[in-house]
Amino acid sequence: MKIGLIVLGVVVLLVLVLGGQMVGVRNDLTTQKNGIEGAFAQMDVVLQRRADLIPNLVETVKGFATQEKDIIASVSNARAALGGARTTGEKIAANGQLDGALSRLLMVVENYPQLKSDATFMRLQDELAGTENRIAVERRKYNEAVQKYNTSIELFPNNIAASLFGFQRNDAYFKTDPASRQAPKIDFSKK
Numbered sequence: 110m111k112i113g114l115i116v117l118g119v120v121v122l123l124v125l126v127l128g129g130q131m132v133g134v135r136n137d138l139t140t141q142k143n144g145i146e147g148a149f150a151q152m153d154v155v156l157q158r159r160a161d162l163i164p165n166l167v168e169t170v171k172g173f174a175t176q177e178k179d180i181i182a183s184v185s186n187a188r189a190a191l192g193g194a195r196t197t198g199e200k201i202a203a204n205g206q207l208d209g210a211l212s213r214l215l216m217v218v219e220n221y222p223q224l225k226s227d228a229t230f231m232r233l234q235d236e237l238a239g240t241e242n243r244i245a246v247e248r249r250k251y252n253e254a255v256q257k258y259n260t261s262i263e264l265f266p267n268n269i270a271a272s273l274f275g276f277q278r279n280d281a282y283f284k285t286d287p288a289s290r291q292a293p294k295i296d297f298s299k300k
Contacts, residue, residue, distance in 0.1 A: 134270035141258040145279060148251040149197055152283075155247050156191065156204060159240045163188050163211075166233045170214060170224065177217050184210040197281045204283070211237075248283040255279050 167181055187207040194200040215234075224230055259278050262271035270276075 131270045134267050135274045138276050145254045148254045152247040152251050155243045160188050162237050169230045180213050184214050252282050
């Protein structure tokens with residue numbers, strides 16, 4: 110009888126220790142998952158700041174570069190796509206589209222020296238550059254939070270708790286568009 114009580118006590122103790130560890134892992138994973146959502150929310154604030162600057166930038170460019178309607182339309186469409194995005198994946202994709210459209214717009218500016226010297230345009234371009242730097246910082250923080258979470262749910266014994274409590278891998282990283290890895294071609298022969 111004494112041996113039975115000892116075995117039962119050891120089993121109960123093991124269940125309590127393992128159960129406590131699983132609860133601790135679940136709490137840690139929940140904290141990390143919420144950290145990802147918080148990092149994305151901060152990113153969303155900075156992306157909205159950029160989206161708010163774009164109409165003013167587009168209107169300024171329109172005044173000087175009336176023949177660049179396609180590029181101006183692509184920026185406006187990309188901004189609208191970002192405004193209509195609801196999920197994290199949609200926002201990441203729309204952000205990539207907006208990155209490409211803005212880079213094309215800023216390349217067009219090189220053909221308009223009078224636009225480059227316009228005070229309003231210069232102020233908007235400076236604000237946009239500052240915002241782009243903030244976006245880069247927030248992207249890095251968000252990607253680091255996602256990476257930490259993904260690593261945590263793959264490590265033993267966390268992977269057991271993650272599968273028990275329904276935690277899934279998050280692959281919604283901000284990535285560089287392959288087209289942006291190529292340097293733009295600048296033609297100085299146009300005047």
